Amino acid sequence: MDSSSETRSGIHVAVDLTVLTLRDGALNVLLIQREDDPHRGAWALPGGFIEEGEDLEGAAYRVLADEASLGSGAVHLEQVRTFGTPGRDPRGHVVSVAFMALGANLPAPRRGEDVADARWWAVEELADVPLAFDHATVLDCAIERARSKLEYTTLAVTFLPEEFTVSQLRGVYESVWGTTLDAGNFHRKATRTEGFLEELDRHAAPTGGRPARLYRAGEGTSLMPPLLRSGD
Amino acid sequence: MDSSSETRSGIHVAVDLTVLTLRDGALNVLLIQREDDPHRGAWALPGGFIEEGEDLEGAAYRVLADEASLGSGAVHLEQVRTFGTPGRDPRGHVVSVAFMALGANLPAPRRGEDVADARWWAVEELADVPLAFDHATVLDCAIERARSKLEYTTLAVTFLPEEFTVSQLRGVYESVWGTTLDAGNFHRKATRTEGFLEELDRHAAPTGGRPARLYRAGEGTSLMPPLLRSGD
DNA sequence: TCAAAAGTGTTGCGAGTACACCCATGG
């Protein structure tokens, strides 16, 4: 990735990543602080230009490794949308394919090359922070995609470790949606939906009450019928 | 658009369009027959390279005009997904942003430049036809998007003229989904869903039975609760 | 009068919501 600020001729293709995880029960996104112009010092989504012969997903995984020091192991990567309005990048015409990456317990990032700083931000506290380029729009788009995919897919489990309790799963929904859900109804719905959860014989260590049974992700990927955000 | 078959260096960005309409109660897609290599003589989705400084949507509308002789008036254009696997185009590394365009009563296409032929195909009869590049995948992706968006948006009306009957609207769902729906239940659902339909005082000419009231599209864009494909 | 299409009524079922209530553990 050429991070100089000179204008470049031709159309360039980039990927931008919205990396989401849960930290302390809040939805967090990984931002990097730009070391170079344009938008030097501003916070931005990790991203980079794709190289000739490189796959879009491949480029996304490369950026994940370079700028976020995250391996491809425990993340769910998915294309969101492509942004290509001329002028969105002052260096020239850049068409950027936005991805979202979801993971469980992602580590604090090491800062990569061309990056002044990198850290997790709670999406709630991000309202006032001006982001570089059109990344505020890209971020909104990815978050809305994640929120809606929780409704009709089993994607929520990607925010959790391999073994988890129903309460933890409910916590994912509550954190991502910013709502509260009825514990009993959620338990029934989650455990009775075919393919969502696989019951284990073990229990988690009690946290002040009755110990919760452990589950792991089931085989299914779609939730039918879906789990709807109530206050919609 | 350079349609020669020589390999080009650098990464190129294109748009590919899945233009859908209803003809004789069947979902049809517009394909063009390629005049030049690669895939000379094969049927393909209309598409073209974007020019520097050109918007993605702008490029899509330009292709619609050039290759399908369709104005931007009566089509709903929407981005679907971006395909960028190296090798999908033998000329070099081409990243293609797929769009779907939906319209009512779209005219028989004039063939544009670099196009040997252009015509509508019923998507049903397309199973055996080999398409150029990865366009079979792109087409499937767009059709599935259109099918699912009928469920939770008011998009179905874009397949109809400005004034239409509830039966015609039901016909859209039946054609696109390839199902049959209960006429009475559909009528209730469509007319009672807030923002979907706006009732007019006129009736359509009878077609062998009681004349149907005319409606036009309402203000709303989302269907809540959604209209689900039953056999899912 | 009959066929055909538009539109309404009715009933039963499946699923969600609210909330009461029991279960199992630690303090």
Place this chain on the structure above:
DNA sequence: CCATGGGTGTACTCGCAACACTTTTGA
């Protein structure tokens, strides 16, 4: 014993599927 969280039972409501039925036209 009590507090806390896990998990179940139950009553109410809402929306849909099925399908019978009425309305309004042309032949």
